[in-house]
Amino acid sequence: MKFYVIGDVTVDHLYYLDALPDPGAEVAPRRASMQPGGAGGTISVTLARLGHSVTLAARVGDDPFAEYALAQVRESGVSESAIQRDPEVLTSTITVLQTPGGERAMISDGAANRLLDPAKLKKRDIETADALIVSGYSLTEGPQREYALKAIEIAKAAKKNVPVFIDLGTGAVNKVGTKLVQDVIGADYLTLNQHELLALTGTGSLSAALAQLGGAGARQVAVKVGKMGSVVWSPEETELVDSVIPEKPVVDSTGAGDTFTAAFAHAVLNGAPLAKAARAANAAGALAATTVGAQSREITAADLERALGR
Template identity: 75%
Template sequence: MKFYVIGDVTVDHLYHLKRLPRPGEEVAPIRASMKPGGAGGTISVTLARLGHTVTLAACVGDDPFAEYALSRVRESGVSEVAIQRSAEHLTSTITVMQTGDGQRTMISDGAANRQLDPAKLKKKDIEGADALVINAYSLIEGPQREYTLAAIGYARNAKKPVPVFIDLGTGAVNKVGTGLRDEALGSDYLMLNQHELQALTGTSSISAALGQLGEAGAQRVIVKVGKMGSIIWTPTETELVDAVPPEGAVVDSTGAGDTFTAAFAHAVLSGSGMAQAARAANMAGALSATSFGAQERPITAADLADVLPKSKKEKA
């Protein structure tokens, strides 16, 4: 399958702490590391490792961090034909501070990512894809937003419509809030966590939020609910899909939601129903958290073999 992914690529600075520091306080981390990251990078790398042909649209700076941010993208065989470079903006970085009990805070700089030039988007590349996967950070502002909206339009109006997967992000929802609702409703599959769901709808419960999205025309919503797994929703169905405990200890949740999104899209395009796809995504997200860094634990078809049925070609 051919996937076109629009999203950020970053260099992640990860600090694992006993507790988050108070204002003005200096603390020493239990562990510190630098890893390639970003939602677009992580989604594209995961899809490529699962055997798909993937094109990533992102923008990096003309600086040493750019090569590092793209290192796993290159290793995984993701096409870089839609990668742009900005001479005026630095490659995006994220500083993540997290504790063993799940508390996390981040400093994020959109930088070069927001400069993705819509004039360089090729209509034929969207029309030739089997799916368009978008992270909502691409819809926040600037040329990157224009690029993403144009891509959605091409996918919608293609002779053979291209399914659109949109994954929200906490930072994007916190910045734009309910302003992302129209774009979210334009997706075939909308993925988000509980906080993002309630912020997007301005409601205080999952059921009320899903009801509001349904009334507004949503067709398929997948809510990530952490240790409980995920909830799949359509106008005729609501189901909690249990989490799948990973083999190995959970050490870093960075990028787990992006891995979930990639695995879900992979499963759907491989012919799975939503519940089965959500179960595979639960497993993939949990497995990704057993290594430090968003893209360090490869998710392969073998990892998901017990969850997803073999294709007709594999059975033959």
């Protein structure tokens, strides 16, 4: 299958702490790591490792971080034909502070990604794809938002069926709030976590939030609910899909949600019904969390079959 992905590529600075620091405090991490990341990069890399042809649309700076941010993208064979270079603005970075108890704080700089130039979008690239995947961060602001909306419009108008997957992110929902609904409601498939769903709809429960999305015209939704797995919803069904426990312990959840989205799209395009696609996505997200870094754990179709067969 041929995927076109719009989203960020970043350099992730990961710090594992005993506790999040108070203002003005200086603390030493248990360990620290620098890894390639970003929703667009992680989704693209996962899809490529699952055997698909992938083109990634993102923008990086003309700096040393650019090559590092794209290292796994390049190694996995993702096409860089839609990668843009910015001569002035730096490659995006994210600093993640994480505790053993699961608390996490992030400092995120959209930087070059937000300047993705819509004039360079090639209509044929969207029309010939088998699916378009858009990260919610791409819909927050700047030229990148225009690029993403233009791509969605092309996909919807294409003569062949080009399903649109939109994956939200906490930072995107926190920044735009309930106004983001108007941009994502027309997606063929919407993926997001429980916190994002409640913030997006301004509701206090999963059932109320899904009912509101349904009333607004949502088609098919997959909600990530952490250790419980995921909930899939369509006008015809609502089902809790159990989590998949990996053989190795979970050490880092960075990028697990993006991996979930990639595996979900992979399964859907291979003909899986919603619940079965979500089960595969649960497995992929769990496997991704067994190594440090959003893109460190290579997940293949065989890996998914083994995890689902246990």
